[in-house]
Amino acid sequence: MSADTVVAGHRSPAATTRSTSSSLIYFSSVSGYTKRFIEKLGLDAARIPLHANDPALLATRPYVLVLPTYGGEKGERSILPQVIRFLNNEGNRNLLRGVIGAGNTNFGTTYCLAADKISAKCGVPVLYRFELMGTSDDVLHVRQGLEEFWKQQSRSRP
Numbered sequence: 765m766s767a768d769t770v771v772a773g774h775r776s777p778a779a780t781t782r783s784t785s786s787s788l789i790y791f792s793s794v795s796g797y798t799k800r801f802i803e804k805l806g807l808d809a810a811r812i813p814l815h816a817n818d819p820a821l822l823a824t825r826p827y828v829l830v831l832p833t834y835g836g837e838k839g840e841r842s843i844l845p846q847v848i849r850f851l852n853n854e855g856n857r858n859l860l861r862g863v864i865g866a867g868n869t870n871f872g873t874t875y876c877l878a879a880d881k882i883s884a885k886c887g888v889p890v891l892y893r894f895e896l897m898g899t900s901d902d903v904l905h906v907r908q909g910l911e912e913f914w915k916q917q918s919r920s921r922p
């Protein structure tokens with residue numbers, strides 16, 4: 765569970781926001797593969813809302829974004845609108861430190877393309893890529909990798 769707070773908006777439910785201090789933020793569609801991977805990690809994490817009327821998620825601390833690619837072979841529109849909406853918030857964008865891509869190698873050249881696109885656009889590294897809900901090796905690599913990554917970050921940005 766993450767330490768989230770809900771702040772009611774003044775005009776409509778869509779104006780409501782939810783803040784998170786999690787250092788891991790992820791998107792997962794209704795198929796929930798990425799959610800299952802995150803659950804296996806056992807780390808505090810916040811999910812980007814699925815529906816337009818859900819409270820918008822606001823990051824309050826530096827974080828790593830985990831996201832699947834949805835696009836198909838041409839790689840068009842590979843970043844889902846929910847993720848675009850989240851990153852269109854300048855505060856959220858400024859706190860992004862790295863990306864982890866989820867995908868399926870069956871898609872060939874567009875494997876984890878959304879992570880590559882966000883990496884290029886926001887100037888942050890792609891830290892890891894995994895398929896579907898990830899293997900137990902993926903879970904170990906990401907757990908250890910994130911621990912090392914945040915140590916490095918605190919050394920370079922005291």
Ligand SMILES: Cc1cc2nc3c(=O)[nH]c(=O)nc-3n(C[C@H](O)[C@H](O)[C@H](O)COP(=O)(O)O)c2cc1C
Nearest residue numbers: 792793795796797798832835836867868875876896
């Ligand atoms: C319509 C559709 C398009 C997809 N396109 C890609 C793609 O271009 N590249 C890729 O690596 N994976 C692609 N995938 C695979 C998903 O990224 C993968 O299944 C992911 O684990 C889904 O995560 P989620 O269930 O958390 O949303 C696609 C899946 C679907 C259903």
